[in-house]
Amino acid sequence: MVSEYSKSGVDLDKLRDFHSKVASEISKTYKNTILGAGHYSGIINVNGLKLAMHADGVGTKSILALKTGIIEPIGIDCIAMNVNDLISIGAKPLAVVDYLAMEKPMDEVVDKVMKGLVKGAKESDAEIVGGETAIMPDVVNGFDLACTAIGTVDKIKDGRDVKPGDIILGLRSNGIHDNGYSLVRKLIAEGKLSLDTWKDELMKPTQIYVKPILEVLDKIKAAAHITGGSFSKLRRITNYKIELSLPEPQEIFKELEKCGISHEEMYKVFNMGIGMTIFTSPEYKDDIIKTVQKYIDIYEIGKVSEGTGISIFTYKNVVLHI
Template sequence: MKYTYKNAGVDVERGEKFSKKIKETVNLPDWLLKEPTGYAAVLGISKPPVAVTADGIGTKLILHRKYGTWRYAAEDLVGMNYNDLVCVGARPLAFLDYLGVEKISEEHEKFIEELISVLESVGMKLVGGETAEMPDVYRNDWDAVGFAVGILERNIPIDTIKEGDIIIGIPSSGFHSNGWSLIRKILKEENIKPESLPFDLLKGTRIYSEVIDVFDSIKGLAHVTGGGVYRALKRVLRNSGAHISLPRRDFIDWILRYVEFEEAINTFNMGIGMFVIAEKDKLENILSRLESGIVVGKVDCDWRIEYSS
């Protein structure tokens, strides 16, 4: 018997057709230099410096697959990368994706279509990526990871943060893409269906493009991801503390029925997906330029995080 890659589960031709379809869908920007081999994307950027990051959707993808919420899945993948880049003062431009799949299918095409659309909506371009068919690794499952590149517009001066500085919170769209192993466990153990909840549990990650407009006026940005509110703030406040009062949100009220508060603030965004730190005299100007920022606290010598009852 003669063996082939195809009967082992990997169809190279199918993969090439999938890649070609993606390339035909994307309108390539001027700063993407022509590179005929396709081994890598070459960006015509030398100055200013660039910033790079990588992140994935996590186990929330299991629910996106079940419910076919591809737009939300794309928002999660883009948002988790985009929001990290802006925290260092970068304007995100280029995106690469990695799909590890058992077999390329229609759901992957739908996801990529939404991914391209989400990227376009925030001024980014899908400039390359990798789709790997690995049937012995992914069985009735797949994973998506993103890599983002941005131009550094300003070094955010977190070393100038001091006690008394104001902390602004920008609301999240939901749980974003963190804590889902715990959320899925609660859904399973409590026999809860997402569609039975009074809020959209699977809603995609909010992409905080508006913070680029206030780069010139802020001292710090904290994207709330893995490790929750406490870890996010510690990353920028370092040796300082904060007094925070988190506004009530329906999905946070729900999760607190099953999780202790201390566990929640170390796991979830608690309704705030991005924190902005600034001097008090710049507060009015910053709030006028943000879509929905609200004052939630201030930098202090110790820690106190509360949730409005």
Template sequence: MNTSLGSSAELFNGIAAAAVSHKPIPVKPLLFKFNTPFHSFPKRLHLLSLSSSSNRRIRTTSEISCSKIEEAVGGLTYKDAGVDIDAGSELVRRIAKMAPGIGGFGGLFPLGDSYLVAGTDGVGTKLKLAFETGIHETIGIDLVAMSVNDIVTSGAKPLFFLDYFATSHLDVDLAEKVIKGIVDGCQQSDCALLGGETAEMPDFYEDGEYDLSGFAVGIVKKDSVIDGKNIVAGDVLIGLPSSGVHSNGFSLVRRVLAKSGLSLKDQLPGGSNKLITLGEALMAPTIIYVKQVLDIISKGGVKGIAHITGGGFTDNIPRVFPKGLGATIYKDSWEIPAVFKWIQEAGRIEDAEMRRTFNMGIGMVLVASPEASVRILEDTHGGYSAYRIGEVTSGEGVTYE
């Protein structure tokens, strides 16, 4: 069904979400110090392009039947869970031959003295956990975050968002909860929920299940675009903390759950000596970085921005670098949410695999000049945290020290 102004709450009554004051939902991450050895990551390079082509990144999801999962030999990998990052990268390479310019976090389209910046994404198999936990109120925040966090990497302010909600049989109460989360995400992003599509497709999905995708468009002046071209060796990597797993790697998370026999109701130690269920920790909504990032870049000195999603540090940080540059990450420079420790220990996952699958507690990485980095790290305006997590180096790839 197409949404319409008269019948759908999705249109937000035509009022831009920016008109409503709304602070991000506070999420207190579970923390621990990660002291196991790190390994160097494979060399990988994706150049940000300013062509008019839209962006394209691959998210592969695998619906795994827990009853058919075989015992893994050695540590689990994302590929064991049915997600092949290398295959996704190969598809992007082939598509780029047909549509040059593919590969940035957002697709840039010239419009006068500005660029329109567009992005699209979903939330992957995190939806499976929403079905199992019954937590549907925040999955819409995840949906908005995945697109607006991509387009803000170009310095673009999100203008509007559209969603696609598909289900076998429409449960109006459940759909309202999901869309309320989308509205919340748009409010956090200062963008308008412009409309969407509600599709009811009998027999296509299991009863009680649904699928989501979203599309965001923003704008940035051509002389203000963040494109990474001026990054040089010696520039500083600044990490903005995540709330947890965000919306990537859940096929591997679900594989670990199935293999370990643990339940989403099992408890982990939280802050202030409180306990939190594993399901609650995994369902923590993705942080929307729009306001923080736009505030930081408005003060100058930011040369590149990487949204840490599928591919982790390994694939995402080098995407913003010019050819011939890589990164050194300081392994003890931030505290890592405890949920990642559980994932790694329960799945016996290698360090390099963790860092190519998950954000490991850093959801966004800014590349700034040394002078600007001092100001950014000292500025506590808004109560946000930031960490100096590394530096740009000569030579491609990501290493740890």
């Protein structure tokens, strides 16, 4: 069956195929690489210092930013998509460079995007050390924004220590975050979802999880940022069986499902209310929850067990196999 996401122009299976081909090619350059393509961030050894790097952009959410005039959160999105992936392998964000491309001079876009970038960087305790602003008519329609972030790593948290009996904690998302917007825009274009009604919810910036994760880093085995592909990315953490029981999501997710997206596809595309997961031993559960909930809501959402695969018990009491 062709998914609604594929109909919107995004084929997740094809994207994974691209990732595999890219990873195969770039691995030919490795000399000092400790952790290469395929995880949340790459890590390279520089004279004994482990540096983590990640690059990501804001995708087609920028189109809705122009349509709604809600532009500043896009800058926060860009920082969040990068630093959240850095902390997912145990790195402390250090610095960011940005790349803003526009089809024509856009004063308001520059001003508001930069304000958002600065807000996100300050929340992440990272410095924006430079970047590039380009005007590219005939190449860019509207604007596009991307960042590259670097961080330092003491102990790599890539999931190698995760084992059956470990538990999984979930940190609340701020809504859709910055994934699935090609599908959202398709629903808007078809008249199934009202942009006027839902614009404030749709333009909320991605939650930044740097402070709570770094505060409990010594107690966790791995963390996973729930972005494109949703919970399928937990396969990056472990090949053991993952069993999740997720809380009720925010209303925007229910509204999207009412627009014709299947319940199963919702959990394959969107974060469904959980933006970051933590893998840890049961003995640390209470301490982690007590610390993290000072920043954001956190729940016990699952466990690791013998076997393989990912199963999700949804808020509708449906079991999905992702």
